[in-house]
Amino acid sequence: MTYICLMLVEKANQIYEEAKAAIKSAPDSKTLYNVKVNFLGKQGQLSALMREMVQLPKEERPEFGKLVNEKKQNLENHYESREQELKKLELQQLIENEKLDLTLPGPDRDLGKIHPIAKVIDDISSILNFLGYSVQTGPLIEKDWFNFEALNIPQDHPARDEQDTFYIDETHVLRTHTSPVQIHTMLKQSPPFRAIAPGPVFRCDSDVSHSPNFHQIEALLIDKNVSMADLKGTIAFFVREFFGPEIKTRFRPSFFPFTEPSAEVDCSCPICKGKGCRMCKNSGWIEIGGSGLVNPKVLEQANIDPKEWQGFAFGFGIERMAIIKYGVPDIRLFSDNDIRFLSQF
Ligand code: DAH
Numbered sequence: 001m002t003y004i005c006l007m008l009v010e011k012a013n014q015i016y017e018e019a020k021a022a023i024k025s026a027p028d029s030k031t032l033y034n035v036k037v038n039f040l041g042k043q044g045q046l047s048a049l050m051r052e053m054v055q056l057p058k059e060e061r062p063e064f065g066k067l068v069n070e071k072k073q074n075l076e077n078h079y080e081s082r083e084q085e086l087k088k089l090e091l092q093q094l095i096e097n098e099k100l101d102l103t104l105p106g107p108d109r110d111l112g113k114i115h116p117i118a119k120v121i122d123d124i125s126s127i128l129n130f131l132g133y134s135v136q137t138g139p140l141i142e143k144d145w146f147n148f149e150a151l152n153i154p155q156d157h158p159a160r161d162e163q164d165t166f167y168i169d170e171t172h173v174l175r176t177h178t179s180p181v182q183i184h185t186m187l188k189q190s191p192p193f194r195a196i197a198p199g200p201v202f203r204c205d206s207d208v209s210h211s212p213n214f215h216q217i218e219a220l221l222i223d224k225n226v227s228m229a230d231l232k233g234t235i236a237f238f239v240r241e242f243f244g245p246e247i248k249t250r251f252r253p254s255f256f257p258f259t260e261p262s263a264e265v266d267c268s269c270p271i272c273k274g275k276g277c278r279m280c281k282n283s284g285w286i287e288i289g290g291s292g293l294v295n296p297k298v299l300e301q302a303n304i305d306p307k308e309w310q311g312f313a314f315g316f317g318i319e320r321m322a323i324i325k326y327g328v329p330d331i332r333l334f335s336d337n338d339i340r341f342l343s344q345f
Contacts, residue, residue: 005060008052009067015045016071023078029086036079046072116345117215117334120322121198124217127241131234133194133219138181140200144171146180150301151258159257164204166212174202178218179258179315182294185220186302191309192223198318211331215318222294222304222311228261231291231312235265239288243270243325250285259292259313271327279327286324289316 001009019039026032039045050068053061114122125135138146153159163176181197189195198217206212221230236249247270251263266287269280276282291314296306319331326345328334333341 002057002060005056005064008049008056008064012046012049012064012068012071015039015049016075019045019075020078023075023082026082026086029083029090032079032082032086040072040075040079046075110339113343113345115334115342116322116326116328117318119345120318120325121215121217124238124242124316124318124321125196125198127238128196128217128219131194131237133196133221136181136185136188136195136197137199138175138178138184138197140175140202141168141172142175142180144173146183147173147175147177150183150298151179152295152297152301153257157257166202166204176203177201177315178216179313181218182220182258182298182313183302186222186299186304191304191311192221194221195219208330208332209323211319211335213335214331216289216315217318218313218315220294220311220313222299222309224309226293226310226312228263228293228312231263231293231314234312235291235314239265239267242321243267246273248274251291254290254292256290256292258295258298259290260295262290262292265289265291265314265316267324270324279324286320288320288324289314291315 019035022035022039023032026035037044041047046068050065053064053068056064129135147165148154148157148160165176166174168174178197178199178201181195181199185193185195185197196217196219199215200213201216202213203210204212219234221234232249232251239247239249246268248268250266250268252266254262254264256262264287266285268274269277269284269286271277271279272284274284276284280286292312294311294313299306299309299311319334322328322334323331
């Protein structure tokens with residue numbers, strides 16, 4: 001054997017041992033594949049060795065070629081068995097990693113909350129329920145007659161302009177206030193009775209303190225010998241219960257077609273306790289709604305004899321009450337559905 005052939009055989013053995021060790025110790029399929037490319041690939045070390053064969057005398061070439069091919073075949077066998085081994089191992093690892101731990105705590109679920117407007121309606125209703133008022137409802141698409149006529153607001157009455165109305169057709173509107181429920185209740189029940197009607201109302205109006213869709217609560221009491229003193233006592237009690245015992249009530253003479261006499265209701269500002277702040281425009285007082293003794297004309301429309309029965313009524317804005325109680329700066333926050341705002345209540 002020529003010296004050069006000895007050298008090449010030696011080199012073949014070296015490459016073989018190195019490759020065998022690398023195959024055996026490859027920790028994963030990717031490394032194993034790289035080992036294959038490095039030793040057995042077209043540009044790999046064994047192919048390079050084959051190309052060196054030209055240095056050998058012709059008679060030594062077949063023997064040497066055979067030797068290298070045997071080693072190559074041998075390494076390929078090693079490669080395949082290691083590949084199988086690693087595949088099994090990796091599958092096992094995958095199964096291991098994907099195993100469900102049923103004892104782990106579940107992902108956090110955000111709990112829903114009552115919307116602040118619904119909460120205020122609930123709170124107001126429960127105070128008035130305590131005073132014997134039961135909840136009544138009426139349609140949101142209201143006949144013009146219930147929303148206006150029966151409440152002593154005839155066609156062309158200026159009070160209609162104050163309530164920018166969404167008209168459905170000539171005889172139907174989206175109710176502009178909860179007062180029409182007074183009429184539904186009087187037509188349904190015979191006196192004496194006490195009723196409240198919370199719910200949505202609609203006006204064509206929108207800015208920081210006005211929303212086209214807001215909520216009111218109406219209260220109506222029909223009985224004998226009802227006076228302004230009953231109305232004032234009821235509202236003062238209600239305001240103290242809702243806002244706190246230190247909150248005062250003030251009545252200002254006003255006009256509503258469906259009450260006579262009429263009064264607007266203010267409460268002392270719960271934010272600054274009457275000292276004056278931005279919320280109460282430095283007056284110490286905030287308006288919460290309208291009230292009055294039921295106009296005899298309205299009783300007559302609902303077939304109740306005004307000589308025998310009298311009543312009082314009041315209507316408050318729910319958003320307004322929520323804004324005052326919680327110091328909310330913009331009415332639109334209630335309908336924006338921002339969870340950061342809603343979760344504070
Ligand atoms: N309905 C009136 C409005 O929306 C508020 C109101 C005033 C209701 C006086 C009443 C009342 O029951 O007596 O502006």
